Amino acid sequence: MRLILDTIDENLIVKFKGELDHHTTEEARNKIDMWYFEKRKKNIIFDLRELNFMDSSGIGLIMGRYKTCKENGGEVFIVSSSSNIERILRMSGIYKIISVYPTVDSILENSLEG
Amino acid sequence: MRLILDTIDENLIVKFKGELDHHTTEEARNKIDMWYFEKRKKNIIFDLRELNFMDSSGIGLIMGRYKTCKENGGEVFIVSSSSNIERILRMSGIYKIISVYPTVDSILENSLEG
Amino acid sequence: MKNKNYMKLEFASKSTNEAFARVVVAAFASQLDPTIEEISDIKTAVSEAVTNSIIHGYENVEGMVTIESRIVDNEIEIIIKDEGKGIDDLEKALEPFYTSKPELERSGMGFTVMETFMDKLEVVSELEKGTKVRMIKKFKSLPNKE
Amino acid sequence: MKNKNYMKLEFASKSTNEAFARVVVAAFASQLDPTIEEISDIKTAVSEAVTNSIIHGYENVEGMVTIESRIVDNEIEIIIKDEGKGIDDLEKALEPFYTSKPELERSGMGFTVMETFMDKLEVVSELEKGTKVRMIKKFKSLPNKE
Numbered sequence: 001m002r003l004i005l006d007t008i009d010e011n012l013i014v015k016f017k018g019e020l021d022h023h024t025t026e027e028a029r030n031k032i033d034m035w036y037f038e039k040r041k042k043n044i045i046f047d048l049r050e051l052n053f054m055d056s057s058g059i060g061l062i063m064g065r066y067k068t069c070k071e072n073g074g075e076v077f078i079v080s081s082s083s084n085i086e087r088i089l090r091m092s093g094i095y096k097i098i099s100v101y102p103t104v105d106s107i108l109e110n111s112l113e114g
Numbered sequence: 115m116r117l118i119l120d121t122i123d124e125n126l127i128v129k130f131k132g133e134l135d136h137h138t139t140e141e142a143r144n145k146i147d148m149w150y151f152e153k154r155k156k157n158i159i160f161d162l163r164e165l166n167f168m169d170s171s172g173i174g175l176i177m178g179r180y181k182t183c184k185e186n187g188g189e190v191f192i193v194s195s196s197s198n199i200e201r202i203l204r205m206s207g208i209y210k211i212i213s214v215y216p217t218v219d220s221i222l223e224n225s226l227e228g
Numbered sequence: 229m230k231n232k233n234y235m236k237l238e239f240a241s242k243s244t245n246e247a248f249a250r251v252v253v254a255a256f257a258s259q260l261d262p263t264i265e266e267i268s269d270i271k272t273a274v275s276e277a278v279t280n281s282i283i284h285g286y287e288n289v290e291g292m293v294t295i296e297s298r299i300v301d302n303e304i305e306i307i308i309k310d311e312g313k314g315i316d317d318l319e320k321a322l323e324p325f326y327t328s329k330p331e332l333e334r335s336g337m338g339f340t341v342m343e344t345f346m347d348k349l350e351v352v353s354e355l356e357k358g359t360k361v362r363m364i365k366k367f368k369s370l371p372n373k374e
Numbered sequence: 375m376k377n378k379n380y381m382k383l384e385f386a387s388k389s390t391n392e393a394f395a396r397v398v399v400a401a402f403a404s405q406l407d408p409t410i411e412e413i414s415d416i417k418t419a420v421s422e423a424v425t426n427s428i429i430h431g432y433e434n435v436e437g438m439v440t441i442e443s444r445i446v447d448n449e450i451e452i453i454i455k456d457e458g459k460g461i462d463d464l465e466k467a468l469e470p471f472y473t474s475k476p477e478l479e480r481s482g483m484g485f486t487v488m489e490t491f492m493d494k495l496e497v498v499s500e501l502e503k504g505t506k507v508r509m510i511k512k513f514k515s516l517p518n519k520e
């Protein structure tokens with residue numbers, strides 16, 4: 001799994017490539033939190049488009065960041081397009097609280113307008 | 115493994131794609147021999163460029179066809195470029211009796227001239 | 229003719245082996261000519277069960293995880309076993325969103341994923357003895373001829 | 375810290391499982407960050423030993439083939455075992471080009487391939503009991519950290 005971190009305005013953009021499971025979430029979690037706090041960001045955008053596997057450990061990771069962001073007055077967004085990842089996201093009920101977008105730009109535009 | 119058979123003049127061209135092991139040589143052997151005899155060909159050209167795995171079963175298959183061709187006054191040629199396949203071919207000593215070429219055309223030109 | 233095959237894999241309960249276990253089961257199942265979705269279902273279910281053995285069964289102490297798999301015609305049976313601490317209240321464990329390890333950010337969705345992605349799920353567990361998860365999936369495709 | 379891992383795989387001695395065995399060992403070895411050539415060496419050696427168990431050990435009667443593998447630091451040990459008919463004259467069997475099955479177009483190169491592609495090869499065999507091949511390869515790369 002490769003983790004690519006980037007920031008735009010008050011957003012931390014977290015891009016995963018490869019497979020997100022229990023082993024790789026453990027590696028990703030600390031890095032994400034470090035960037036979030038050190039760079040004082042508000043929102044986290046998870047870009048899952050280049051992920052070709054995710055199990056419920058990924059759900060746990062996203063839900064954990066969701067709590068952190070809420071506590072800091074921020075929000076979590078998901079960018080996704082793969083049907084396999086979509087299925088587990090939908091199953092988990094995560095879409096009831098987190099919105100999904102087709103691209104990172106569509107989120108940034110939205111939050112500028114809002 | 116995919117086996118693609120073709121004929122040009124008195125040559126049977128045998129192209130493998132994928133992995134050539136004991137299991138897949140068993141499948142290939144009968145088809146190759148059927149074409150060779152039914153279409154009354156003299157030479158066999160093995161195109162190994164799209165093979166990404168071969169073990170000593172492949173050596174056995176080529177040596178077997180070498181005998182058949184010799185018995186019928188023909189020859190066997192190898193087209194190869196992958197370094198992994200090259201290593202096992204070289205190790206087996208097969209190059210002492212069978213010539214290797216970079217392309218099928220270079221064999222056809224050669225045999226036209228000869 | 230019946231399409232039959234069998235394999236059994238044991239490995240150390242290290243989290244690096246979660247990906248390894250998925251690859252092995254996917255490679256074994258590939259002889260059934262599965263769709264991309266069917267392979268993804270199996271990989272996800274196996275990942276959930278193996279992860280559970282590693283983090284809940286052995287709680288990161290090293291033990292052995294066993295995967296047994298049988299193919300008969302177009303059906304695959306997968307049994308994932310550990311000799312870890314076992315499950316106290318199985319009914320509660322099977323509930324969606326229940327997890328005994330919220331501090332590890334577990335979602336409590338593991339068993340729900342296995343149930344949804346496979347056609348059948350059976351769990352047997354005994355405290356201090358271990359846990360055995362048996363899953364079955366029927367593939368739509370016809371099996372490969374030998 | 376030492377990089378250590380262990381796995382054991384058993385499977386039915388069907389020729390379709392030759393490819394499966396290669397994938398499993400390659401996936402297990404991949405944690406050592408091998409080069410393409412190192413992975414190819416291991417796959418070829420495993421393919422030779424597994425094929426031998428299937429065609430010479432069990433002579434196409436169905437039995438079980440076992441692969442055990444251990445990783446310690448940047449070294450992989452692979453043991454491939456059958457409970458088949460065993461080898462009568464081991465010295466002759468190890469000679470390049472010797473095969474007891476020329477009618478199956480075997481090249482007699484199996485053991486030579488294993489010896490060349492791995493760093494160490496040991497064969498133990500007992501008539502009517504079976505054959506055990508032990509191979510070791512040292513990888514050039516440094517092991518992955520956990």
Ligand SMILES: Nc1ncnc2c1ncn2[C@@H]1O[C@H](COP(=O)(O)OP(=O)(O)O)[C@@H](O)[C@H]1O
Nearest residue numbers: 280281284285321327328334335336338339359
């Ligand atoms: N192999 C196991 N050994 C011991 N306990 C287990 C095992 N598998 C599951 N459990 C228990 O069942 C609960 C629910 O499992 P699951 O639905 O996979 O959710 P999660 O893994 O996210 O906690 C776990 O939190 C754990 O208490």
Ligand SMILES: Nc1ncnc2c1ncn2[C@@H]1O[C@H](COP(=O)(O)OP(=O)(O)O)[C@@H](O)[C@H]1O
Nearest residue numbers: 426427430431467473474480481482484485505
């Ligand atoms: N697992 C085994 N069980 C019984 N006999 C074996 C086994 N492996 C090898 N042999 C014997 O050793 C011989 C040489 O093996 P090898 O060098 O691999 O060549 P090949 O497989 O091409 O015959 C075989 O022909 C066979 O007689």
